[in-house]
Amino acid sequence: xxxxxxxxxxxxxxxxxxxxxxxxxxxxxxxxxxxxxxxxxxxxxxxxxxxxxxxxxxxxxxxxxxxxxxxxxxxxxxxxxxxxxxxxxxxxxxxxxxxxxxxxxxxxxxx
Amino acid sequence: xxxxxxxxxxxxxxxxxxxxxxxxxxxxxxxxxxxxxxxxxxxxxxxxxxxxxxxxxxxxxxxxxxxxxxxxxxxxxxxxxxxxxxxxxxxxxxxxxxxxxxxxxxxxxxxxxx
Numbered sequence: 393x394x395x396x397x398x399x400x401x402x403x404x405x406x407x408x409x410x411x412x413x414x415x416x417x418x419x420x421x422x423x424x425x426x427x428x429x430x431x432x433x434x435x436x437x438x439x440x441x442x443x444x445x446x447x448x449x450x451x452x453x454x455x456x457x458x459x460x461x462x463x464x465x466x467x468x469x470x471x472x473x474x475x476x477x478x479x480x481x482x483x484x485x486x487x488x489x490x491x492x493x494x495x496x497x498x499x500x501x502x503x
Numbered sequence: 504x505x506x507x508x509x510x511x512x513x514x515x516x517x518x519x520x521x522x523x524x525x526x527x528x529x530x531x532x533x534x535x536x537x538x539x540x541x542x543x544x545x546x547x548x549x550x551x552x553x554x555x556x557x558x559x560x561x562x563x564x565x566x567x568x569x570x571x572x573x574x575x576x577x578x579x580x581x582x583x584x585x586x587x588x589x590x591x592x593x594x595x596x597x598x599x600x601x602x603x604x605x606x607x608x609x610x611x612x613x614x615x616x617x
Contacts, residue, residue, distance in 0.1 A: 396546075425604050425605075427604070427605075427607075433609070434507075434592075434607045434608060434609040434610065435592070435594075435605075435607040437603065437604030437605060437606070438604075439604075440603075440604050451603075451604065483546060483547070485547075490534075490535050490552055490554070490596075490599075491537065491549050491552045492537065492549065492594075492605060493549060494539075494546040494547040494548075494549075495546050496545055496546040497545075497546050
């Protein structure tokens with residue numbers, strides 16, 4: 393069966409541009425998570441979706457970050473007016489029975 | 504503040520040795536603890552999940568233990584192989600509802616010398 397997939401795998405953008413990152417969770421997983429991993433740092437939790445409940449956005453780094461999820465499927469993480477500090481690997485995970493399964497990540501570089 | 508710490512940050516051992524990776528957490532009221540491995544340029548692979556009511560979990564050459572009262576978990580790798588070389592991450596959930604996601608340690612970078 394397919395695992396969690398993310399696209400694009402790599403993204404290079406200019407400072408000030410908007411980017412959209414996509415995550416396709418494992419089919420049937422109701423919970424979906426976004427994390428960020430900056431170079432040399434640990435993974436940082438950003439946001440969590442559970443079914444149709446409204447997500448807790450308090451973990452998002454700034455109001456330039458937003459995330460959406462359509463039902464229990466695809467999720468998108470949008471970063472507006474990107475800054476160099478946004479450069480990181482963005483990881484998505486979906487969950488079943490407590491175990492989180494991670495995608496390969498999107499490596500974002502803001503020039 | 505709920506934090507996860509991993510020691511050592513890096514470890515290099517000859518092939519065939521048994522080894523222990525350590526993880527500590529600041530708040531003993533955890534929901535579960537998960538060990539992952541991360542290979543360069545790839546995502547995370549879940550190795551073992553320990554619920555708060557459990558003391559250990561085993562999978563093949565891996566054994567993870569949990570001592571909530573002392574705020575510690577260990578990952579034991581038996582008969583290490585070069586293919587075990589990776590970064591090992593410990594992650595804790597303090598909320599079963601997932602509202603706070605997982606809190607990760609910074610990892611132990613493991614190198615198994617052939």
